Amino acid sequence: MIREGVIRRINGSLIIAEGLPDAKIGDVAYIGGQRLIGEVVKISGNEVDLQCYEDTSGLRPGEPVVNTGKPLVAELGPGLVGEIFDGLERSELELWRLTGPFIKKGYRIAPLRRDKKWHFIPRIKVGDRVTEGDILGIVRETSVVEHRILTPVGINGVVERIEEGDFRVEEPIAEIRLPSGEKREITMVQVWPVRIPRPYKRRLPVTDPLFTGQRVIDMFFPVAKGGTAAIPGGFGSGKTITLHQIAKWSDADIVIYIGCGERGNEMAEVITNFPQLEDPRTGKKLIERAIFIANVSNLPVSAREASVYMGVTIAEYLRDQGYHVAVIIDSTSRWAEALRDLSGRLEEIPAEEGYPAYLAERIAGIYERAGKVVALGGADRVGSVTIMGAVSPPGGDFSEPVTSTTIRYVGSLWALDTELAYRRHFPAINWLRSFTKYVGLLDEFWGRYDPNWKIYRERALEVLEEASRLEEIARVIGEKALPDEQRLILLVSEIIREGYLVQHAFHEVDTYCPPEKQVEILKVIIGFYDLARPLIEAGVPVDRLRELRSVMELLRLKEKKTLEEIMEDSARLKTELESLKAEYEVKAA
Numbered sequence: 001m002i003r004e005g006v007i008r009r010i011n012g013s014l015i016i017a018e019g020l021p022d023a024k025i026g027d028v029a030y031i032g033g034q035r036l037i038g039e040v041v042k043i044s045g046n047e048v049d050l051q052c053y054e055d056t057s058g059l060r061p062g063e064p065v066v067n068t069g070k071p072l073v074a075e076l077g078p079g080l081v082g083e084i085f086d087g088l089e090r091s092e093l094e095l096w097r098l099t100g101p102f103i104k105k106g107y108r109i110a111p112l113r114r115d116k117k118w119h120f121i122p123r124i125k126v127g128d129r130v131t132e133g134d135i136l137g138i139v140r141e142t143s144v145v146e147h148r149i150l151t152p153v154g155i156n157g158v159v160e161r162i163e164e165g166d167f168r169v170e171e172p173i174a175e176i177r178l179p180s181g182e183k184r185e186i187t188m189v190q191v192w193p194v195r196i197p198r199p200y201k202r203r204l205p206v207t208d209p210l211f212t213g214q215r216v217i218d219m220f221f222p223v224a225k226g227g228t229a230a231i232p233g234g235f236g237s238g239k240t241i242t243l244h245q246i247a248k249w250s251d252a253d254i255v256i257y258i259g260c261g262e263r264g265n266e267m268a269e270v271i272t273n274f275p276q277l278e279d280p281r282t283g284k285k286l287i288e289r290a291i292f293i294a295n296v297s298n299l300p301v302s303a304r305e306a307s308v309y310m311g312v313t314i315a316e317y318l319r320d321q322g323y324h325v326a327v328i329i330d331s332t333s334r335w336a337e338a339l340r341d342l343s344g345r346l347e348e349i350p351a352e353e354g355y356p357a358y359l360a361e362r363i364a365g366i367y368e369r370a371g372k373v374v375a376l377g378g379a380d381r382v383g384s385v386t387i388m389g390a391v392s393p394p395g396g397d398f399s400e401p402v403t404s405t406t407i408r409y410v411g412s413l414w415a416l417d418t419e420l421a422y423r424r425h426f427p428a429i430n431w432l433r434s435f436t437k438y439v440g441l442l443d444e445f446w447g448r449y450d451p452n453w454k455i456y457r458e459r460a461l462e463v464l465e466e467a468s469r470l471e472e473i474a475r476v477i478g479e480k481a482l483p484d485e486q487r488l489i490l491l492v493s494e495i496i497r498e499g500y501l502v503q504h505a506f507h508e509v510d511t512y513c514p515p516e517k518q519v520e521i522l523k524v525i526i527g528f529y530d531l532a533r534p535l536i537e538a539g540v541p542v543d544r545l546r547e548l549r550s551v552m553e554l555l556r557l558k559e560k561k562t563l564e565e566i567m568e569d570s571a572r573l574k575t576e577l578e579s580l581k582a583e584y585e586v587k588a589a
């Protein structure tokens with residue numbers, strides 16, 4: 001195979017080389033004297049086009065290009081969890097330590113640390129037969145994650161040697177005799193091409209919601225473990241904060257956060273702040289069960305493209321170990337811009353707004369890698385990958401190509417509304433424009449807390465919808481001109497919005513709302529509606545209800561620490577409503 005060619009032309013991140021007759025699409029090559037990383041994206045005649053993932057300034061025609069003949073891979077093994085990587089899986093923490101904030105180009109460091117020793121504990125013994133995907137043993141990776149070392153894909157045989165001990169990732173921990181008689185040493189590190197989904201035994205229907213502790217999501221627009229969601233929203237509408245809340249509070253075992261092409265100065269922030277974040281679920285640091293892929297300032301736009309696949313591949317590998325992994329991409333629009341940029345340089349015929357015609361296929365390709373599966377291996381081990389992506393439509397216009405395409409492929413949509421954000425209704429998820437295909441999963445989940453949960457949910461949605469219709473009318477004729485039954489609907493809708501949907505990420509108590517509290521509050525609010533309706537019919541003016549202290553307290557139920565406090569408030573509300581009723585019965589008599 002001919003490995004070395006030469007650069008002919010350079011167009012930003014696109015390099016046109018010659019003399020690589022054996023190149024295939026997807027081959028990784030080292031470009032120029034600095035050995036910048038690139039990938040073959042187009043071949044025409046003698047010319048090979050490469051997308052370079054590093055800054056190409058200073059590069060000149062005539063410099064060499066070396067084709068590795070191998071695809072872009074993720075290195076998988078102990079040392080992933082707790083790391084901050086760039087889109088090419090180089091440790092930002094390590095690079096930062098070595099070079100400071102200005103990372104040198106072409107810097108090579110192995111993704112997983114080579115010097116660190118991990119304590120390996122076998123889960124099988126000599127003479128056992130193993131198939132691909134079986135757990136060979138475990139390593140304690142962080143205080144909260146146990147890394148399960150899997151028999152690599154494609155390997156089946158009998159264990160000849162395996163032992164407990166302290167090993168570096170490249171040292172053999174076991175030896176397996178293949179059916180051919182050949183012996184194969186197994187280390188704790190394996191590689192997988194990032195653009196190819198990892199195999200599994202079979203896909204399972206999704207059955208459980210990913211619980212986030214955020215009421216508008218959990219109760220109204222949940223995402224499944226193994227499902228997909230998108231959160232589109234204009235500038236500053238709360239995409240990042242909402243996704244951070246999910247990273248912190250969701251009941252995923254491991255979180256992979258892909259910071260895709262966000263502002264450059266976020267780099268220092270990420271490296272200094274992210275490792276400090278508390279993990280409210282474990283009481284430790286969040287990074288003990290998280291991996292951060294921060295595609296930051298020093299890598300050009302093109303590297304964003306790879307980072308998403310890198311993150312998803314790592315997620316699949318952890319899924320195969322039997323974990324529920326949440327992948328968060330902030331934002332997929334930045335990723336799509338990288339596609340557009342490359343497509344433009346390749347002079348492809350543009351489709352809508354300059355995006356390539358294969359935009360939809362690529363977006364679908366990412367979300368399709370979500371799922372709940374039975375992993376390879378003899379014993380059934382279930383894991384899932386949930387993918388949640390922010391979308392940043394310019395001007396907040398959801399009809400633009402990336403947003404409108406994404407909406408077609410996701411199971412849940414959390415549509416952020418600039419108007420709500422402006423009024424400081426956070427999370428600014430618009431309840432009329434959002435959707436979920438996972439309502440069916442809620443029965444079992446919420447049924448555990450209250451058999452009537454569905455009634456509360458449906459009634460709440462009805463009130464919200466009816467209220468939005470009434471608000472239109474009220475805008476014309478004035479709220480006070482509406483009959484009291486309708487004004488009651490507006491009052492209840494206000495309570496649902498302020499007292500339920502609004503949830504401040506920075507509120508000490510309300511930042512996370514446990515499931516029993518989520519149902520209880522909704523039950524009390526809907527209960528109020530049911531008690532208030534006959535009162536209105538009996539002639540009690542809505543304004544009297546509004547004045548009741550316990551009605552206004554409904555807005556504060558979410559700030560209560562215990563269910564008892566909520567129930568006490570609910571009891572007080574009933575008493576107040578009853579005395580109001582009595583008052584009007586006397587009047588009527």
Ligand SMILES: Nc1ncnc2c1ncn2[C@@H]1O[C@H](COP(=O)(O)OP(=O)(O)OP(=O)(O)O)[C@@H](O)[C@H]1O
Nearest residue numbers: 234235236237238239240241426427503504505506
């Ligand atoms: N759940 C929330 N609770 C309280 N405040 C919030 C919440 N969500 C968003 N905000 C407020 O909105 C601001 C902007 O949020 P955020 O940075 O998440 O927006 P964004 O959509 O990611 O913006 P960009 O388009 O710049 O990426 C935050 O700084 C915060 O003040």
Ligand SMILES: [Mg+2]
Nearest residue numbers: 239240241330
């Ligand atoms: Mg943001």
